[in-house]
Every structure is written in structure tokens, then in C-alpha cells.
Amino acid sequence: MTSTVEVYEYEDSPELVREEAVDPATVTVDLRLPWDDPAFREAHYGEGKRQAEAVLAAAGPELPYAAVRVAHVLGGDDDFTGRLAHHAERIRTGEPIAVPVVNRPATYVHVEEIARFLAWAAGEDFTGPVNAASHGTLTTEELCEAVAAHVPDGRAGYRPVEVGEASPFSFRRSYGMDNALGFTFADARQWLPRAVAETLGKDG
Structure with missing residues (x-):
């Protein structure tokens, strides 16, 4: 199954987070929650x-599975x-971008890279959770600098917020993913300009 980096949303670590930080075998499944409500989901x-992930883990060895915990995906024109x-x-x-007062970096993956990873994973025999993220973390400022390069005279301004909703790709907690298990990933800073260009187009 495709899972997400957000399984680590309660972590806050200066080190990259390994798969064992969230063991699906220990997660409680609550079927009473309103998962059929789109807003709740x-x-x-x-x-x-x-x-x-916990539902699959509960089945035990009779149901071997892999849960790919995908980093924040960037790139593509769709x-x-x-x-x-x-x-x-x-x-x-010129509107300021709302960010947490303490804004943490995060891990990302290019859309083509995660496609290659999933194709690779389908031919492997590992089971359980596996992280999928490019090397290196990116800050909100680094992302916005790449975006500003596609906006005429673009400059990013920031507005720190103590509470309330921050802008996308800004994080109060640090839970970037370790990616040491078996696949050769690229460096996020190498593909970031291309990813932004693909999504925004040359005119931003």
C-alpha cells in the first residue's frame, strides 16, 4: 500500500526518522471513527x-504486505x-506566507522518483513499512526561493503564526524520513528547480 510521511506527524526529531518509529502492530484501530466523512479524513x-497500516499488520504473516511511506511529492504538470x-x-x-514561529524542514520526493521506487518495490520481497524520500531536507524558504524564480520580480515574505493554519510545506514538528533501506534516491536540491518548473510552468 502507499502510505505517507504523515504517519510520523507526532514525531519531533533532529535526526531523520526510521521506520521503526511507528510500528503498525502497536497502533489501535478505531472503526467507530467517521472515516466516511471527507472532511474528517x-x-x-x-x-x-x-x-x-495497522489493519494489514494485524493479519500477521498470512498476509505479507509492504507500506511505502511516501515523502511530500513535488513535480509533474498535473x-x-x-x-x-x-x-x-x-x-x-506580495502577500506574506504564513509559517510556524519555529518552522521545521521536511523530506520530499520527485513524482518520477516515487514512480520508479514503487515499480522497484513491486519486484522486491521485503515486507512492512519502508520510507521513500529523496536525500536531504528542504525548508519552506528553499521551496519558496525556487518558486520565486518563476515569478517576475518574485520575492517571498513570511508571517510567523503561533496558532492557526500555516501555509503548505511548513511544519511545526520535525519528522523528515530516513531512506537507508535499499533504493538509490537522488538529492532533493538537484531536482527541485525542475519540479517547480514542471508544476508552475515557465511563467509561474
């Missing part, structure tokens, strides 16, 4: 993935999330 995305576009619009209009 969106607000509890990480918890939903944790419990989905991004439906609007997260980079959010930053581009604020840079274009």
Missing part, C-alpha cells in the same frame, strides 16, 4: 494511514494539490 490523514500554486500566488501578490 482530510483532517486526520496521517491517522488514517497509520490505522490502515499537481492537483495546489500547494506550490499557493506559494506562487502569494509571491506574485
Whole structure:
């Protein structure tokens, strides 16, 4: 199954987080929660993935499975999330980008790289959780600098927020993923400019 980096949303570590930090065999599954409510699912995305992993883990060795914990995906011209576009619009209009007072970096993966990883994983025999992330963490500022390069006279400004909703790709906790298990990933800083160009187009 494709899982998510957000299973680690309660971690806050200066070190990259390894798979054993969240053991699905120890996660409680609560079927009474309103998973059929789209708003609830969106607000509890990480918890939903944790419990989905737990359901598979509970079956034991009779149901071998792999749960690919995917980093934040960037790139491609069909991004439906609007997260980079959010930053581009604020840079274009001069509106400050809301970030936590203490803003942590995160791990990312290019859309083509995660596709290659999933194709590779299908031919392997490992089971259980596995992290999928490019090397290196990126800060909100690094992402916005790459976005600003596609906006005429673009400059990013920031507005620290103590509470309330921060902008996409800004994080109050640090849970970047370790990626040491078996696949050769690229460095996020190498593909970041290309990913932004693919999503925003040359005119931002």
C-alpha cells in the first residue's frame, strides 16, 4: 500500500526518522471513527494511514504486505494539490506566507522518483513499512526561493503564526524520513528547480 510521511506527524526529531518509529502492530484501530466523512479524513490523514497500516499488520504473516511511506511529492504538470500554486500566488501578490514561529524542514520526493521506487518495490520481497524520500531536507524558504524564480520580480515574505493554519510545506514538528533501506534516491536540491518548473510552468 502507499502510505505517507504523515504517519510520523507526532514525531519531533533532529535526526531523520526510521521506520521503526511507528510500528503498525502497536497502533489501535478505531472503526467507530467517521472515516466516511471527507472532511474528517482530510483532517486526520496521517491517522488514517497509520490505522490502515495497522489493519494489514494485524493479519500477521498470512498476509505479507509492504507500506511505502511516501515523502511530500513535488513535480509533474498535473499537481492537483495546489500547494506550490499557493506559494506562487502569494509571491506574485506580495502577500506574506504564513509559517510556524519555529518552522521545521521536511523530506520530499520527485513524482518520477516515487514512480520508479514503487515499480522497484513491486519486484522486491521485503515486507512492512519502508520510507521513500529523496536525500536531504528542504525548508519552506528553499521551496519558496525556487518558486520565486518563476515569478517576475518574485520575492517571498513570511508571517510567523503561533496558532492557526500555516501555509503548505511548513511544519511545526520535525519528522523528515530516513531512506537507508535499499533504493538509490537522488538529492532533493538537484531536482527541485525542475519540479517547480514542471508544476508552475515557465511563467509561474
